[in-house]
Amino acid sequence: MLEDITELPMFKNILDQAKALTVFIYSHHKTLTLMRNFTKKRDIVRQGVTKSASTFLTLQILMKKKTEIQNMFSSMELVEFEFSKVHGKFVYEIVQETGFWENVALCLKVFSPLIKVLRMVDIDKKPSMGFVFGEIMNARKAIRDVLGDCEKDYELIMDIISSKMKGKLDSCLHLTAYLLNPYYHYKDPNIQHDGEVMEAVLEFFDTIFHGDLEMQHQIINVELPKYKNKEGVFGRKLAAKACEVNDDDFDPANWWGTFGGSTPELRKIAMRVLSLTTSSSGCDRNRHTLKRAHMKKVNELTTTQMNNYIFVQFNLNLKLKYKKNKEKNMEVLLANDAKEAQEWLVDDDDDDDDEVELEMLWEADEVDYESDGHLQVPH
Structure with a gap:
């Protein structure tokens, strides 16, 4: 986008x-x-x-x-x-x-x-599946507010966002997570009346419990209305208070673990969905650790030694990372090399040799x- x-x-x-x-x-x-x-x-x-x-x-x-x-x-x-x-x-x-x-x-x-x-x-602080769709909707609104006097301009941006979301970030899983996240539902109860959202929820549970009409009935017709209408424990002031701020401490899966006791089947699904990640960054970091480990000398190690080596390397990286996060608020968008910033350092008209030389410079x-x-x- x-x-x-x-x-x-x-x-x-x-x-x-x-x-x-x-x-x-x-x-x-x-x-x-x-x-x-x-x-x-x-x-x-x-x-x-x-x-x-x-x-x-x-x-x-x-x-x-x-x-x-x-x-x-x-x-x-x-x-x-x-x-x-x-x-x-x-x-x-x-x-x-x-x-x-x-x-x-x-x-x-x-x-x-x-x-x-x-x-x-x-x-890596908390799972993000329950926030992707909602935060993109908030982003669209914020962009409209910034370009409020230029409808032609923000319509072009909205078209780009919609085209990139289609089939990727607007699936029944994303929309179900959006409804089940109390941070959005308690702020805007009208989400439950959105036809697109409810159709996605029905499709989601039909996929999860395909052919099991009894379970679908239990969740859709018995348990989900309690959450939507804030009945019982869902209606307590403490439940609303616990999800009114989306900070580092708020985890919607934990919220369901605390307040979803009256809807056991829905709670189980909600906690699983809201515990999902939406980025491959963690996998990429694992791959980089493995890539560094597969050197000529290390490849001579036994399988057990290799596993121990990877275990130590990966956990050392985690320890250093959390130490940095504790000492200083690190920018998660920063990279360790300048490959993505070359156009800000070198004129695009330079020949390929200059670009290769610069790339080698950053890796030295x-x-x-x-x-x-x-x-x-x-x-």
Whole structure:
């Protein structure tokens, strides 16, 4: 969704200008040194796990360092820099133009709701199946509010979101999880009257208990109405209080474990559905651990030794990860390399050899990263 949205003319133009700014700064060691002097050694390009994440994170830094960047381009050091005579005038006009920064802010407002969803599905703190559909609906509303006066613009974005959701994020599983998540149901009881949602719920239970009409009747006609109408324990103020905030501590599966006692069959299904993940990130991290382990020397190990080696490596990674999360709020969209951020560092017109050389540069041992995750480009 984010990649297609960034290709829309209204956003592509401003992103091209922002890339021209970062490429100009990173293309020569003198401009790079000057930028770091003004930003106190902070980089303005941040590498993300995807191309869209890199775009968003870099725009965030640009806005945060707006004053420093403008001061840099107004400084005598840059004016006297001979290289600035070639490309600097165009970039100088971009930086000093108020409209550029207003458009960057607009991009961030439009991208932020979908970035929130991306962060949610990629983080390991809690399962996200019960939140995907609801948060995308919230993202659509937030984007409409941002572009409220430009119906033509937000309709294009809504079409992109709908086309990407179709057949992938609007299945009967997603919609059933949406209804069974009390965070959304207690905020908007009208969800149960949505024809599309209820049709998806019927299809879901018909699939799970195919041919078992007694179980389908028990759940759909006996237990589900108690939840929908907030009867018994579901109607307690404590039940509503326990799901009114979607923070790190709220787990809808645990909520059902506490308040779903009067609907045992529905509770069992709800806890299973709401405990599902929606991202392959965890599997990818396992694969990377295995990939590092399958080296020539390690392949000489026995199966038992290999399993023990993987166990130690994976749990060591988990320990370090949780230690970092405890010490500092880490950005889940950050990547360990700059492959997805190359277009913010190198001009697209450069030949393939330059791109290969840059890619090798980031993979070399000489690349340095600051403690806060910002990349360091060797001079």
